[in-house]
Every structure is written in C-alpha cells, then in structure tokens.
Amino acid sequence: MKKTTSRRLAFLSGSALAALFPLSAQCADTPPAAPAAPAAARPPVPKRAPDTPGYPKFTKLEKGINPPADAVGNFLVGPDYVPAPEAKVVDGVPQGKVQQFSMSSKDSKFYNPGIKREVPFGTVDPKNPRTVIVETFPMDYTRTITVYIPAQYTPGTPAPFIVTHDGPGLARADAPRQELARVLDNLIAQKRVPVQIAIMVAHGGGDAQGHERGREYDTMSGKFAEFIEAEVLPLVEKNYGVTLSKDPEARATMGNSSGGSAALIMAWYHPELYRRVITTSGTYVNQQWPFDPATPGGAWDFHTTLIPQSPKKPIRLWMGVGDQDLLNPNVMRDDMHDWVEANNRMATVLTAKGYRYQYVFAMGVGHSMGAARGQLLPEALEWVWKDYQPQK
Numbered sequence: 504m505k506k507t508t509s510r511r512l513a514f515l516s517g518s519a520l521a522a523l524f525p526l527s528a529q530c531a532d533t534p535p536a537a538p539a540a541p542a543a544a545r546p547p548v549p550k551r552a553p554d555t556p557g558y559p560k561f562t563k564l565e566k567g568i569n570p571p572a573d574a575v576g577n578f579l580v581g582p583d584y585v586p587a588p589e590a591k592v593v594d595g596v597p598q599g600k601v602q603q604f605s606m607s608s609k610d611s612k613f614y615n616p617g618i619k620r621e622v623p624f625g626t627v628d629p630k631n632p633r634t635v636i637v638e639t640f641p642m643d644y645t646r647t648i649t650v651y652i653p654a655q656y657t658p659g660t661p662a663p664f665i666v667t668h669d670g671p672g673l674a675r676a677d678a679p680r681q682e683l684a685r686v687l688d689n690l691i692a693q694k695r696v697p698v699q700i701a702i703m704v705a706h707g708g709g710d711a712q713g714h715e716r717g718r719e720y721d722t723m724s725g726k727f728a729e730f731i732e733a734e735v736l737p738l739v740e741k742n743y744g745v746t747l748s749k750d751p752e753a754r755a756t757m758g759n760s761s762g763g764s765a766a767l768i769m770a771w772y773h774p775e776l777y778r779r780v781i782t783t784s785g786t787y788v789n790q791q792w793p794f795d796p797a798t799p800g801g802a803w804d805f806h807t808t809l810i811p812q813s814p815k816k817p818i819r820l821w822m823g824v825g826d827q828d829l830l831n832p833n834v835m836r837d838d839m840h841d842w843v844e845a846n847n848r849m850a851t852v853l854t855a856k857g858y859r860y861q862y863v864f865a866m867g868v869g870h871s872m873g874a875a876r877g878q879l880l881p882e883a884l885e886w887v888w889k890d891y892q893p894q895k
Contacts, residue, residue, distance in 0.1 A: 551826045551843045553579050553864050559850045561864055569882035570861055572695075573889055577850055581826075582867025584874040589689040589881040590682060596692045597654035601684050603673055604742055606646045606734070608707060613730040616641040620713030633837055634794045637713050644707045644715060647672050650739055651684045651701035653691050661746050663699040663753035663891070665884075666731060666769070666777075668720065668762030670703030686881050695881075696888045699755075700747065702739055704731065711761070712792035720758075720765035721790045723798040725772035727765060732776060750894050751817075755779035755887055759871050761786040764802040767820065771809070774816045779887045781821045783872050784828055787849055789839035803839040806848035810856055819890070820853065820860040821883045822846055825868035825875065842870070861886050 553561050559577040564570065567585035570578040592598070608615050618639045625637030649670045656662055667683065683701055690696040707715030719727050736747055748754065754777045756766035763782030770777040791801030798804045824846040831840040839845075850862040861883075865875035872879070 548827050548830050548869060553826065553866070558847050559854070559862065559864075567878065569879055570863060570886070572882060572885040574886075575859060575861060576854075577862045577864065579864050579866065580879070581865045581875055584878040586874075586877045587686070587879075587881045589686045590877065591689075592685060593689055593692075596688055598688050599651050599653040599656075599684060599691075601649060601651050602743065603647055603649045604738065605673060606648060606738070608642075608644045608646070611730070611734060613726060613734065614707060614715065614719065617644045617707045617715040618642060618713065618718060619709050619715065625713075631794060633789065633799060639713050642708065642715065646707055647705040648735060648739065649703040649705075650743055651687060651703070652743060652745060653687060653698050653700070655691060655698045656700065656745065658744055659746060661748040661750070661753070663697045663750075663755075663888075663893075664747050665699060665701050665755040665757055665779075666735075666766075667701060667703045667756070668706065668758035668765050669760075670705040672705060682877075682880065686884065690881060690884060695885045697753070697891055697893070699888075700739075700745055702735065704735060706762075711790060717761065717790065717792050720761040720768075721786065721792060721801060723768060723772075723791055723795060723801060723804065725769075728769035728773040728776055731769070732773075751775055751778045752891060753893070755781070757781040758785075759783045759876075761790065763822075764790075764805075767805070767818075768802070770818050771805075771816065774818060778817050779819050779891075781883050781887050783823045783876055784825065784842055784870050785822060785846060785849070786842065787845035788831075788842060789837055800837075800839055803845060806845065806852045810849075810852045810858075815856050815858065818858065819887055820858060821862075821887050822849060822860065823863040823865060823872055823875065823879060823883070825865045825870065825872050827867070827869040829870050859890075 561577045561579035563579045566583045608617050619642045621638040621640060628634040628636050647670060687701060691698050706719055709716050711717045739745065740747055751774065756769050756777050758766040763785035764787055766780050766782055767785065770780050787802045787805050789801045789803045791798060800807060824843055828842040853860045863879060865872055868875045
C-alpha cells in the first residue's frame, strides 16, 4: 500500500525512540560499531499508596466486599479478591443468546480506510513538544460485533442496552459468555439491572496512536458515537429483530483502558445518546491522535479543563483503577501519562462538579484491574443502572 504523509502522534517511549536510530544508519565510511547493548528494561510500575497526599479520600472495604450499589464516592478494595458468584452459570436462571456478525471497513462512511503505523512510534515533532511524527498506511479491516440478547427480552419492545469496546473476534464467541453475558443473565434474573441487550464492538486493529484502535477510541470528538449510531446499531436491529431504546437514560457504554476513555467520550460529546458509563483503567491521558489544538492534552483534558469548565452533564460514571496501573514517562516528559494520577484527578473534579460517580481504587492489581475486575463487574453494572426508570 502507498504511504500517507507524515502524521503526528502524542506519545513515544524512550526505548521506541532509540529503536528508530539503529547502528546501520551510520555513514558508509564509518567503521562498524560494537553491537548495541540490549535496551534497558522499563522500571517496574510503582505501587501507589492510597493515602498519598493529594489523592482522594477512600473508604476502605473488607475482603470480598464491594461498595454499596447506591453509594457515591471513593472506595478502596483489595488486595485479596473473591470472584463474583454472578459470573457463574446458575441452575434455573434463563440464559440469553450470544451471536456475532462482522462489518467491513469498506462499507463504512466513518472509518474507511483504516490506518496502521509503520514503526512503533516516531520522532519528536520539533514544532510541538506534545507530539511526534510517524508514517502511517491505509488498511482494510473487518470488525466483529458480538450481541447478547437476554432470554427475557420481548420482541418489539424498546430495550435498554450497553455498548462495550474491544469486543471479541469471531473465533471467540464463548469469551463474553464467561463474563458479561453470564453476569447479565444473573443480574437480570435477580432484577438488579433492567432487561438489556449488550453490544460488544471490536476495534479496527492495532493500538494507540497511528493505529485504527487509537483513532477510534482516543479521539476527543463525537465521531465514534456517531459511527455506532449510524452503522452498528441499525445492523444489530436488522440482524436480530430487536428494538433498541432511543432514551439516553436507557443506554450505557463500557470499556477498559482506551476503551474506557472511549466510553466516556461517547457520553460526553453525545449525552443525548448515552448517559451511563463504566470504565476500568480509563486512559484519561494524553494519547489522542492526531493532535487537536481544541483538546491539546487529549483525554487528560477531561480533568484539567473539560469537566471543571463545562456545565454539569447528565452522566452517571463508574470508574476503577489499580494501584499498579500504567505509568509511562514518555519522551515528551509532559507529565500526562500516569493512569492512576489521571483517574484520581477525575474523581476530584467529579466531586467538585457534583457528578453521580463511584470510584474504586484496587490494591495489588495493574492495568485492566486483574482479579479486582472479576469481583467488581456485577456491582459496577448494578450501580450504573441503579436509578433507571423506564419511560412510560
């Protein structure tokens, strides 16, 4: 494929930068140098103490105990976790169906073609210290959509639904069955959440800046929500004979890492479409690509400017992060790549603006929250739907 013009990115690790300048690039008449020593390993992510000055004040919970499903505020759990019983098959509980279909990028009006980058990252942009320059290529891709339909759904009835990011591929139809679908089976049967459809949307490939996943998830705009609305939801309704609610209070989004920031981005830019959000290890950091002067810090701007300086929006947000979550001191040294700091700052500004939120700081886990997620997912789903009232 033909290369595109140089693109700007907002992230580069020191080891990636070194990899861009191999010894083979020396002048031809220079004697060959000794083999380069292996790149130094990145220091392990430090454990962040929950009582660090400047952190939110947390309510400590005992082993296996989740925050109350109607509580607002900041909670501390772990480091020992108990897998949620709601994730298991329970005799007598109706089981929903999990089905899949695929979408080609060639049929999209939003993301055609896809993109991928040539090298891990790129070179620092001398005109903008927050960005780097990288070569990207156009790319065709296929996206898998996995749909859970509960046994209690009545055809023709407008159904509440949740859109989740990083959905499984066609070969992994059983993966959601073991977590989200099982949990929803049990929560719906216990009447702890409304009867709802889950729509698990796979990304377009790669990760972070210069790849399709990063373009979709880290861009600070309403485009991805608009893509879901215009191209994904109509196919779900057509393929499975379901009716999806138009009520924004009946629509939730959920994601991990950049999928988490994407979930909040959807609701932030389109609160008329989505108002309930769950994020784990949310990438509220400077990872947007391409650079946008309107939000120069990418999702880091959520807690520095967007939430503090905007009128309060009708968003209900559940967040979780691990004490060993990502810390990436990138080459720009912009101090906007600490996932724990970003999520703590989110809690602080959400409190100041009076948002309905619940924040869980999980000890002993890293990015994606590991065993803590297995304990917390049912409670997060119950909490995010707690005040839902069907339209009459």
